[in-house]
Amino acid sequence: MKAYVIGVQISEGVAKATGKPYSIGKLHAALPMAGEGARGMMGSEYQCEPAVLRKLDNVNLPAYCDLEMQD
Template identity: 95%
Template structure:
């Protein structure tokens, strides 16, 4: 699945209550909307291992990426998780050069 990665969060530490280490990652994306009468993008959030998110270190966000998804069981529910991320080198969305604003009516 291709999507714009607009942000990420990594939280690591030691739980005060149990003393066990934790490592949690979240990936925030913007996905194209589909369907009759829909246009633009909608935001989504996915769980992700911090090791996978670290592949985006040094990458300016937002970035157009190819996301590989996998289904995992969490607390008795099946959810989608990001298995791998790769930045797509040629962003399909044209970017206007500075100073080429569209004239308003």
């Protein structure tokens, strides 16, 4: 799927309540709208492993990309 990757967000640390480490990644994208009467782009947010998002460290955002989704 083609989309504009408009941002990435990585949150890592140690939870105050449990003392356990956490690592959360989010990819923010703008997708073309589809359907009758629709035009423009819509924003979406996807959970993603931080290791995958770090591969985008040297990419200037926003960038038009092919995205591959997996469950």
